[in-house]
Amino acid sequence: MTDQRERLTSSRRAFLSVSAAAAATPMLGAGRAQAAGRGPRRQAPDGELRAMLREIDPHRIGTTVARLVAFGTRHTLSTQDDPVRGIGAARDWIYERLSAYAAGSDGRMTVELQSFIQPPSPRVPVPTRITNVVATLRGDTEPDRIYVVTGHYDSRVTDVMDATSDAPGADDDASGVAVVMELARVMATRRTEATIVFAAVAGEEQGLYGSDNLAQRFRDAGADVQAMFSNDIVGTGDAHDGTAPDSRTVRLFVEGVPTAETAAEANVRRSVGGENDGASRQLGRFARDVAENPQTGMKIRVVWRRDRYLRGSDHISFLLRGYPAARFTEPRENFAHEHQDVRVENGIQYGDLVEFCDFAYIARVARVNGAVLWSLAQAPGTPKGVVIDTTQLTNATTLRWQPSTATDLAGYEVLWRETTEPDWTNAMPVGNVTSVTIDLSKDNVFFGVRALDRTGHRSPVAAPRPSS
Template sequence: MKATLLTAAVGLCAAPYLAVANTVGSAEDLHAIAAQASPQRIQQDIETLVSFGTRHTLSDTTSDTRGIGAARRWIKAEFERISADCGGCIEVFFQSEVIEGEPRIPEPTEVVSVIAIQRGSTDPGRYVLMSGDIDSRVSDVMDATSDAPGANDNASGVAGTLEAARILSQYRFNGSIVYAALAGEEQGLFGGKILARHAQQQGWRLKAVLNNDMIGNIEGINGVINNTTARLFAEGTRMTESADDARLRRFTGGEVDSPSRNLARYIDQLADRYIDNLDTRVIYRLDRFRRGGHHRPFNDLGYPGIRIMETNENYHRQHQDIRTEDGIAYGDTLDGVDFDYAAKLTALNAVALASMAWAPNPPTDVTIEGAVSPDTTLRWQALDASQNPQLKGYKIYWRNTDAPQWEFSRWVGNVTHATLKNVVIDNYFFGVASVSHNGLESPVVFPGPAGAFGE
């Protein structure tokens, strides 16, 4: 693999924002955002992506009508159109690297993703990210010429990312939002690897990666048809944990309180509050059993990241040549996508991105004490006031150690420590969230390195 990162940014926000909201987001704004996700626009985008025939990473790059090149140019043009509609509020660029010598990319191939960044107004160095995968495939992962419509896997995720940009570009946020159409997923997660390295090299304070990979199917291979549930896959212990951190975690807990897990809990709560008829399930696993997705390269570098996807997969519609055998239709075609459902999961993403970008930064340097004591005390660093003018204060959370979601909370104000009297440290897990003046919260941060979201 050649480690040459080629990025070319255009449209660097020279024009003013044409926004309908300021940087003081509220619950009412989140309800309005959830209501705007359009099944019709998502359907149009998926149909356009399918019309390119195949989006295989090794497919044609010069045609205007077929192949990965045409697809990525169209996606970039769509992001640029969205940016033009908001007065240039989004920076849009291709991000590429030449990959070679890999099992699924044997010859030098430029892997090109489309990245769009909506800069925050008070804390532009803090990022949340939504992604979908451009590329598609059939049964033979090296077949770059056969029709591979990839309607659900993963035109649905790209269409959702475009739609989220259309919605959120109407607003201004404190933190920055990244919309990414990533390439090379089926050939080895290369688009994610390139962008994750870029985030690390540029010093992004990346607080959340929402990888949307298949958000349109409601008919499972198991016969279940359900449009009211979704899965949030979230790994436990950080890949980057040091030996010292692992020893500390052994004695203090944190195996189920990584930032990825608490990000998933956060989105699960948002689904309950803002998305009608959607119950999200937090899955305590990096991804499907022994499978992977584009959040993994970010997790590999220690960033909080989860996979958002449908609950009921249909393997006849994944990675299959288009055909009919024994009365079973195979292939990832348009008739396997429920556009209303894709809009519902898009709305969840948009709400999550907006909530985190409007909320203050998650608390930093959270510590806990209370061994051999009836009381539990948590401490944290005060947030930078210039970056977080929306900060009102902090809330402490705790739950029973076998509870999947936070159960109890207490508002403690704009302080840097608080004590829970007669709440014994041994019996619960604890965390701290920051809260805006309008009541929007950051994810809960578990004390110590196991739960830290970074600076």
Template sequence: MKKIWILFFAFGAAAQERRDPRVEAIVQRIEPAPLQATVAKLVSFGTRHTLSETSGPRGIGAARKWLATEFGRIGQRSRPFEDRFLAPTGPRIPAPVEIVNLGVVIPGTDAARSRQAIVMTGHYDSIPTDPMDAKSDAPGADDDASGVSMALEMARAFAAEQPAVSLYFVAVAGEEQGLVGSQHLAERLKSEGLEILAMTSVDIAGNGEGQDGIRDTSSGRIFSEGVPAVESEAQKKLREAVGGENDSPAREWARYLQSVGERYSEGLTLRLMLRRDRIARGSDHISFARLGYPAVRLMESRENYRRQHQTPRIENGLEYGDDLAHFDAPYAARLCRALAAAIASLAFAPAPPQKIVLAGAVSPDTKLRWTLPADPRLASVIVYRRGAGEVRWQERTLLGKVDHVVLPSLVPDNFFFAVATVDAAGNESLPHPPAELGR
């Protein structure tokens, strides 16, 4: 017993998190100035309401033409991506309207994982006070030119990279009309047989001062669902048996984004929010969650509600409107670097372990076993552990290329576990919790 303990701690001591120079290089390419330029350009179209005009210099048509040009000129390994469709009449769509989601795909290089992808979206449509008003100014600087500017910058930053899995950076429309653009995008990617490992909607991510007057440009929030919107009967049974409400695929991606994001984005703290979105509100990640994909929302820490969904005006001496003047590009860049780092690290990482079995219930020891992926990048397996009352992982143990471990004197009831793989540069797969209980 004593020997096993020593071995366990020796591995534990080697478990330093590392920074990959390739990921650092991508992060360094994200600068405030181009984010600022994109937001300014998008604001200049007056309104980007989904039902606004599509022929003149004003309206969503001009905005999407400009975005198509910008995404189209990136080149290198990137390929322009377009998802164009006619949205039928709905609660916020009085007559069928053409919606265009557009961005780039950076194709994955691992032939064995050619159907896997990581998706990021921002929405380029905007609304004034009345959601059906397609004529009034709706600058939408923070909501959500901020997210679109990040999609464009990340498309540029990753354009020459060789990720193992494909990356989608997409500006969607129709968000304010009921998530109709992202719903179509998610359904299309699903119908194409894509397995989305992680999806992030960046929405309202550049305002550094809350309505309460408190400034915060050094933290962000990640919203994720606990109980998955989609789960099989077997998954539900397992979740109930182990108490897996805080270990949904979305929550694992949220924790991953928090941890890798903080590692690479200097001076940024990311807060895990244990709910799908702010209370009774939503964004495009929900379209992906509804199809069973791990999807989260990344956004600013402190919102100013007088600058969201408001026709620009001054009322009783108070300023309303989502204007360019309150977009904080250095803050947005910090959030964008965190997301770029997490996407890069996951995209370079080996395939995750498969068929993870947790055993040892009704015993003083925890036993875990899994199947190793046949991935040449695999350098080691990592076992994550946290106390059963904790939110963040607390222990991270590198085990080498093994397919099982016994953790003596760790009663499984008192901990949560997950298993990940890591490459030689420190890029980790998502941690996967046990998918099965065994003996």
């Protein structure tokens, strides 16, 4: 009996060769799984990323913010044919600057004006042309895999329909546009595996119209947008309201159950405890992994909400179409200055002015964005089609996924954590396979899978869905 038990145990802990998507499915025993599992280590920035982050220039960012403020107002309903004032002048200047950056890209970066007519709506009284300025840096090996970063260049005052008063919009959102433009500048001369899209969108204050059109264009084209980040109000870590400044923190809002899921899909996710494992939540974990380091000098405060109460930004347009998306914003807003008319009360000047921005802080936010986008674009894509086998009663766990198309793929890691843990606590390499069985109960922990390339870049984690 003892010999039989030892043989069964040995067999259980051995690698079992089974057919699964034309690949071998390793069976890792409980002892091996615990021994092989380790705490996930943060991904250190590669040499090219460190060099790129050093090139991000606070002075240039300040010049961009000041130039956008100098257009007086960038209200979506303001003049579009005045060469010095209004949203049309701002649009043309952004296009000119991005085109200048693209000139150094050897044809890999292209810039276009994407215009459409927005029909009348509660905040758009007449048909209005809205234009996004979009710079696309095409990837070398996987150009169809896309990452998007935006800031909105329109502005407003307290009265959202006032298209003529000065609306400087320094913090909201010249700061975000400056991040996008500076990233386009430093990345234009570099080669990436995947495609990165840098977009200055309009119509945000009137109803997210620019980003809505951009997201729909991607959806209509069947584009594989694997991540989108909105930079909206990233101008300072000092709220100028008497509270202590926090110039080393940026918030990142990430939703839980995806906005675009059907009720039935959401119920399935909740039934297996996956509320905290949607693709956007994985972006939050990934961002901290690759961008909290001495090169950025920043802490990312991940907030597990779609956005702030009573507010919304351009990432929502992408969430509504099923794309993973998140929103960067400063740690504490000053609502007394934001959106207010330019005025002086009791010796205090109000309005969204350049003086309230911290260009060094914006540069650090740009470095965070740069670290995230570069790490995404150089790594394999997020594994697709990841499922956990729930068809059998067993204390082992079988995971399956589709093979990666990355040309430099090294293999995959399986990650897990206790159901009460917010972040992954164990990671185990499983080789270049598309299926694995681990002698660890799926009832007790959450699992995920990520891809690795031969130079150490890691994809975001994909959480499995239960098999049907």
